[in-house]
Amino acid sequence: MTRRTYVLDLLVVLLFALAGRASHDRGVDPLGVLETGWPFLVGTAVGWIAAAFVPRPMRSWWLEGIVVAVSALVVGMLLRWSMGEGTALPFVLVATGVLVVGLVGWRAVEAALARRA
Template sequence: MSRRVVTALVLDVVLVLLFAAIGRASHDEGNVVLGVLGTAWPFLVGTAVGWAVVTLAGRRPPLDVRSGIPVWVCAVAVGMLLRRLVGDGTALSFVIVATIVLGVFLLGWRALDTLRHSRQDRATAS
């Protein structure tokens, strides 16, 4: 696995954990570390499913926005399904917030990375 792929995977994990941490902080609930992990695990599983789907179907890791979309969709869909299965909340407001925040996080860094690489390519070509 290349350094760029490892960095992308780690960044996705960190951003899902950040999403959970922000949510937990806004509700001021119990043990911070356990709470974040308890909130994040379904979305981490969903993110892993998304990575597997994209990598197996496209035979390349999800490093750009287009290939990041299935990662985002799986993170939310699988995450909510797992939360529902274990009896955790899936209120419509939470689904909406999770969809938006994870979309911004998981697609946003990919958009910025694509922009950075395109600028580097133009500078190299000049």
């Protein structure tokens, strides 16, 4: 993974936290966004580590994206649950959609642009 990968993944997760806070009128101050997003940021980092263990012949942009997205979601929700934060089904479904589309989506766009070049 490149530095760009890490930055874009972090941006996706932070925008997810920002949007969630904004939609629930919780304020969008940077510390509040970090407070909301930290479980998913930890999960994203776990995903980066897990993706590094995928054997080279199997590595691809989409598999990397799925590994990072699933890790961000599962670890993030487990951390939220362990802290007594909400993990209601509608939130889990929205988080699943946003994280998968965001973390796999930017990779898909990048892969498509690379093929065109």
